[in-house]
Amino acid sequence: DAGVTQSPTHLIKTRGQHVTLRCSPISGHKSVSWYQQVLGQGPQFIFQYYEKEERGRGNFPDRFSARQFPNYSSELNVNALLLGDSALYLCASSGDWISPLHFGNGTRLTVT
Amino acid sequence: SQQGEEDPQALSIQEGENATMNCSYKTSINNLQWYRQNSGRGLVHLILIRSNEREKHSGRLRVTLDTSKKSSSLLITASRAADTASYFCAPGGFGNEKLTFGTGTRLTIIP
Numbered sequence: 317d318a319g320v321t322q323s324p325t326h327l328i329k330t331r332g333q334h335v336t337l338r339c340s341p342i343s344g345h346k347s348v349s350w351y352q353q354v355l356g357q358g359p360q361f362i363f364q365y366y367e368k369e370e371r372g373r374g375n376f377p378d379r380f381s382a383r384q385f386p387n388y389s390s391e392l393n394v395n396a397l398l399l400g401d402s403a404l405y406l407c408a409s410s411g412d413w414i415s416p417l418h419f420g421n422g423t424r425l426t427v428t
Numbered sequence: 429s430q431q432g433e434e435d436p437q438a439l440s441i442q443e444g445e446n447a448t449m450n451c452s453y454k455t456s457i458n459n460l461q462w463y464r465q466n467s468g469r470g471l472v473h474l475i476l477i478r479s480n481e482r483e484k485h486s487g488r489l490r491v492t493l494d495t496s497k498k499s500s501s502l503l504i505t506a507s508r509a510a511d512t513a514s515y516f517c518a519p520g521g522f523g524n525e526k527l528t529f530g531t532g533t534r535l536t537i538i539p
Binding site for chain 2: 420
């Protein structure tokens with residue numbers, strides 16, 4: 317079975333631009349979460365969606381938004397990029413909101 | 429969920445030795461999870477221990493939980509080069525909402 321897939325794997329953007337990151341969960345998983353991992357730090361929670369509803373939001377500015385589609389795939393959008401947004405963005409899925417998370421290998425975003 | 433603090437920050441051992449890393453947290457929990465992250469890749473779930481459990485095993489992994497001390501430990505026995513990774517704990521509530529990770533323990537296995 318395919319694991320969690322994220323695209324693109326790497327991305328370079330300029331300050332002020334907008335970016336969209338995509339995630340396909342494991343087949344049958346209805347929950348998708350997004351995490352930001354800055355180099356040398358642990359992943360920080362951004363959003364969780366379950367059955368297309370937002371279940372949780374971390375301490376991130378409104379420039380960050382996400383949505384989940386009817387097929388349970390998800391997008392993370394970041395507007396007005398800052399240098400500090402450079403990070404590994406991880407998507408994780410689970411079968412429900414209480415099961416352990418399955419992570420993708422992330423999208424490495426570099427903002428110049 | 430709350431953030432766990434992993435200790436030590438870094439650990440280097442010879443292949444074949446045992447590795448122990450610890451996690452402390454501040455408030456009561458329903459469960460605690462351990463994850464592994466190989467360099468530049470996603471996290472992999474290792475084990476979940478519930479608050480009413482004191483010890484749990486999975487292959488070469490042994491996790492303990494002491495709720496009175498608000499701490500957990502992860503023991504990897506007979507370490508292998510492939511165990512080289514960062515290890516994170518995630519103290520949690522009922523579910524996987526808002527898992528909060530610390531900076532992890534970076535384990536290096538020396539061949």
